[in-house]
Amino acid sequence: MARTPQDVTETELSILQLLWDEGAATIRHLTERLYPGGGTSKYATVQKLLERLEEEQLVRRDRSGSAHTFQALINREELIGRRLRTVAEQLCGGSLTPLLTHLVRTRKLSDQERRELRSLIEELESDKRKSPRSN
Amino acid sequence: MARTPQDVTETELSILQLLWDEGAATIRHLTERLYPGGGTSKYATVQKLLERLEEEQLVRRDRSGSAHTFQALINREELIGRRLRTVAEQLCGGSLTPLLTHLVRTRKLSDQERRELRSLIEELESDKRKSPRSN
DNA sequence: GCAATATCAGGCAAAATGTCTTAGCTTCTC
DNA sequence: GAGAAGCTAAGACATTTTGCCTGATATTGC
The missing domain is CATH 1.10.10.10 (Winged helix-like DNA-binding domain superfamily/Winged helix DNA-binding domain)
Structure with missing residues (x-):
């Protein structure tokens, strides 16, 4: 083939x-x-x-x-997205969430990384509050 | 070639x-x-x-x-890890962190997913407190 | 007009990959 | 114990990707 x-x-x-x-x-x-x-x-x-x-x-x-x-015509972020989506499709039934949890679990985040990630999420949460479009 | x-x-x-x-x-x-x-x-x-x-x-x-x-000899998680590492090597200078932030930023997490992720991180934080091995 | 530089079209070899054939054993069955 | 059935090993093969190159032709700049 x-x-x-x-x-x-x-x-x-x-x-x-x-x-x-x-x-x-x-x-x-x-x-x-x-x-x-x-x-x-x-x-x-x-x-x-x-x-x-x-x-x-x-x-x-x-x-x-x-x-x-x-x-x-494509930037680095977009390419990363494509790649991640491919991985998700082949190994996670299309869902990106398992990749996320895999990274959080596996990655041995440094203190700082964890802090950053945390504030990133909090940031998203407050954004969400402003425009609640529950998806 | x-x-x-x-x-x-x-x-x-x-x-x-x-x-x-x-x-x-x-x-x-x-x-x-x-x-x-x-x-x-x-x-x-x-x-x-x-x-x-x-x-x-x-x-x-x-x-x-x-x-x-x-x-x-390899399980799904490990394969996911390999794939992610490859993406990181080719597009993020080997660091997995950009992948993580990409996913958090891009992914449009649902409320629930965000909550889960948050508690996952908190869990890690308390683990860390118990055995502080700052990496 | 001439030399330099561009584009275009197409060929090529090496390797990946899924597929298939064949030969030779081992094992089970009657 | 002979024949059938199933298994493994070895290797051929066609198709395609991919990086690389050559030669012909057009365009530009001086």
């Missing part, structure tokens, strides 16, 4: 990371960063990667300039 | 799920459940899958009986 395509490959991710860090960029710029001193072939590699990322709607290509410019 | 192997394939996962639900099992049993009425070929498929799972140390094979018996 077929290979299950990966959400975002590690190599693709390295491109996204760059776009996140440096904003919109040209192929050349990305190539220079990713494969410093890389020649024509590396350039083409990055080009192909971007082409595929564009297909997957993860990157937008701006064709106006003489050299195309690329920018990420 | 090469393909990055997936931690656990969806098909492999379906086998693990069965082993989790039904405990140790033979190839035949698993085949019957996974591909009801599947013939020799499906049997061989499951066989190969198990062989690979054994290689990956995710399943233990008991060769004593006339038909080998298989049992999972």
